[in-house]
Amino acid sequence: MARTEERSAADATTTCQYTFDPARHTDARLQTTWECPHEAHGDSDYCRFHMSRDERASNDVTAEDIVARLKRNLESDDVRANEYVGANLPHLSLTYQDINGGTNHVLNFQYADIDGLDITHGRLEQGLNLRGATVGTLKFEGATIGGVLDGDQLSVEGTLSAYETTFREDVSFVGASFHGEVNCDETTFTDDTSFEGATFHDVAHFRNVETTGTSHVLDDHISFAGVEFRDDASFRQATFQYVTFEDTTFHAASDFEHVEFEGDTRFGGVVFDRMADFDEARFHDDACFEDARFKALAEFRGVEFNGGSRTTNDDVTFEGARFEGEADFKLARFRFADFKDATFEGEFNLDRAVFDARADCHRIEISGLANLERSEFREGVTFDGSTFAGDVEAVEAQFYGDADFVGATFRSRVRFTEARFREDASFREAAFHDAAIFRGVVFEGEAKHLEENASFDEVTFEATADFEAASFTNGSFRDVTFHDEGNFRTAEFHKGVEFRIVAGGSGDTYVDLTEATLCGGSVVITADSVVLYDLTKATLGDLNLESEGNQHQLLDHFRFCLTDFDHFDFSNHHAYLERNDWNVHDFLGDESSGRYDVEMTNEVIEETYRKAQDSANAVGDTPAMREFEFKRYFYNRKKNVDIVLHEYSLDVWGRLRKGASVGLNFFMQFTCGYGNRLPRIAVLTFLLPALFGVLYVLGGPLQTQAGVIWDAAQPSTTLFEGLYYSYISFSTIGYGDIGPVGWAAKILAASQGMLNGLFFTLLTFTLFKRVLGGN
Secondary structure: OHHHHHHHHHHHOOEOOOEEOHHHOOOOOOOOOEEOOOEOOOOOOOOOOOOOHHHHHHOOOOHHHHHHHHHHHHOOOOHHHHEOOOOEEEEEEOOOOEEOOOOOOOEEOOOOEEEEEEOOOOEEOOOEEOOOOEEEEEEOOOOEEOOOEEOOOOEEOOOEEOOOOEEOOOEEOOOOEEOOOEEOOOOEEOOOEEOOOOEEOOOEEOOOOEEOOOOOOOOOOEEOOOOEEOOOEEOOOOEEOOEEOOOOEEOOOEEOOOOEEOOOEEOOOOEEOOOEEOOOOEEOOOEEOOOOEEOOOEEOOOOEEOOOOOOOOOOEEOOOOEEOOOEEOOOOEEOOEEOOOOEEOOOEEOOOOEEOOOEEOOOOEEOOOEEOOOOEEOOOEEOOOOEEOOOEEOOOOEEOOOEEOOOOEEOOOEEOOOOEEOOOEEOOOOEEOOOEEOOOOEEOOOOOOOOOOEEOOOOEEOOOEEOOOOEEEEEEEEEEEEOOOEEOOOOEEEEEEEEEEEEOOOOOEEEEOOOOEEEEEEEEEOOOOOEEEEOOOOEEEEEEEEEOOOOOOHHHHEEOOOOEEOOOOHHHHHHHHHHOOOOOOOOOOOOOOOOOOOOOOHHHHHHHHHHHHHHHHHOOOHHHHHHHHHHHHHHHHHHHHHHHHHOOOOOHHHHHHHHHHHHHHHHHHHHHOOOOOHHHHHHHHHHHHHHHHHHHOOOHHHOEOOOOOOOOOOHHHHHHHHHHHHHHHHOOOOOOOOOEOOHHHHHHHHHHHHHHHHHHHHHHHHHHHHHHOOO
16 A cells, blocks of 8 residues: 555656756757756755755755765666756765765766765766866865766866875866866876866876876877966876877976876977976886977976887977076986977076987077086987077087087087097088187097098188197088187197188188197198198198198298108198298298297207108108208207307307307308208319419419419419319329419418318218218
């Protein structure tokens, strides 16, 4: 009888009159008008889920009643029993409850207005649909959500807390709006998750979050694409598989410190209004920051971009990215890295960064400091067409692969001090507007395909170019323009160098090669430029000097001072040297400027020619050797004259000895040119007796038995007799048919015998030196 009454009462109930018209909601996925399946409560036209708040209060319907009814509905086999579309609900507390109705029917709260939903430490196996709903607070702390969570277009007016929550299936908050704090610290998303297009108005925490997904396709794991973070966002120590933040905007600070990005990561088009902190983050697969915009500090200290196994993609790309503040990659580690067309308005800090694979920095623009100190590029790096407006600090940088700076523009000071280029380095067509400092740089790469391992061809140096103590295997400076001094002091070119320098200013261009080593190559003097090369104490090997028709003599462009000519070939320059009286120490530069290490004194000039003499002798260039020896002894005499005249510490005996040395030197120069003037000594040897013969016929103290030319009936016969007597006296034959009469004649006759030995000895010495060559 009771069952019959119950059935009759059920038949008497009415269905809730609430309907939801999707036409009023352009984002609603419902295709037709939704009608509430639940029974009306009491005398109301609406069920307890769709009653107004006032009506619920008047009917004594509490939040606990609604929760109880909701749990009973979960037991129903009717799929519509769990539909609460458009419901107007109070705060629903399901804390510490295991909500499992035995079915997989989703709890559908689409477009509902809920004061709050609390499943703290609870378990919800059914899916939860909050699409388009408005929720006051949403709490999942410590909960396990076993079904799909659909929160697309959800609006959470208060806080969302999912601390230590586990979501076992898909989670979607596409287009959601979170007005309060969001706490997803230590949350686990085990299936695909999306916050695409969501807005976070308050602080958002995703620290220590863990995400996985069902496939390797990007966006299938977790997506924050197009999200707007209006307050601080922290992902510190999170672990992501495949994640995207494409076109996301961070209006406040963002924290990605120590995050593990285990799969592909995308930040393409992202905007960071304030500091972006990626310190010590790890990107284990490909990462994309293409067209990203960093308006403040971009902190990537100690970050690692390890990249994936795919060779067709860059392991990390910042192509087209814009850094408006400092970009700090100190101690970062990269594999294939792409910064092509990136813009850095502040400092670009790569201090001690390591690039294990290729780095592409084509056409980047850096307005602030470019800090490459002690950075390492293990494979090739390209800065072609890049612009460096601020200083460049690349002290002790290491380039293991080819380094290309072709067409780069350096507007401020550049320092590559003690950097090391192990392969080819090219700065071709680059422009240095301020000081370019390459002190102690090592260019040790081997030349490939006949190219120089260090190329500065067609480079423009508008300020000082400092290559002091630099070391080159092969260097090329063809068509380089120096507006200021070029400093190559103590530089070494182990195999060769090509210099063809163009003067950029109105005055002379000075290239300082003091104590440099040039083992080979060529130096070309252009037609319209006055370029002066200081080779003081330099070492020259097989170096070819050429001129393209300059108004000055070729060697006048070179200051040879204590220069070591290490097998330098003077034979290419004999024609010029002969025209210039074999003078190599003269120089177009101003010797009074005080810019030179060694003053060109007579002693220094003597030593310079000695070195030139030794080199010419070593290569078998006898003509040059003889001429340089002549110059050497000539300046030795001038040196000793200076000592005699100006060295006041010498005593009388010392001064006399130096004076004797000067006299002997002059005699050797005059007679035989220090053994290098065979025609001279030959002429003197054979014509000197003729001079004496003329003296013998002048009469007086010089009279001989040949007669006096003034009184002779036949002067020509008398002159002949005088010459005859002189030659036989000079040759020490002494026939006795003619003898001296005057006292002076007797002295001259006696001296001729001694002169014979002296001059014939000098003649023999000079002749043998000419025939045998050498010193």
